[in-house]
Amino acid sequence: xxxxLAVTFCLAxxxxxxxxxxxxxxxxxxxxxxxxxxxxxxxxxxxYDHSLxxxxxxxMGGVELVVVLAxxxxxxxxxxxxxxxxxx
Numbered sequence: 001x002x003x004x005l006a007v008t009f010c011l012a013x014x015x016x017x018x019x020x021x022x023x024x025x026x027x028x029x030x031x032x033x034x035x036x037x038x039x040x041x042x043x044x045x046x047x048y049d050h051s052l053x054x055x056x057x058x059x060m061g062g063v064e065l066v067v068v069l070a071x072x073x074x075x076x077x078x079x080x081x082x083x084x085x086x087x088x
């Protein structure tokens with residue numbers, strides 16, 4: 001069951017980083033619970049600091065990549081076998 005839970009965690013984790021449309025549509029995206037995607041957007045398109053916006057986005061992508069790779073590497077410790085559910 002652990003390999004399935006690991007993949008589910010990875011999908012939910014990546015989806016959590018894509019909250020930009022939800023935060024903007026629900027209102028007050030720059031309030032006390034500001035998300036990192038809003039910070040990247042504000043830096044790039046409101047303050048016209050494209051290098052800061054790009055840096056924030058790259059850090060966000062790097063964190064996602066490191067977490068997903070760590071979870072998938074840990075998942076491989078729990079199960080080794082055929083990738084498909086076929087016999088043989």
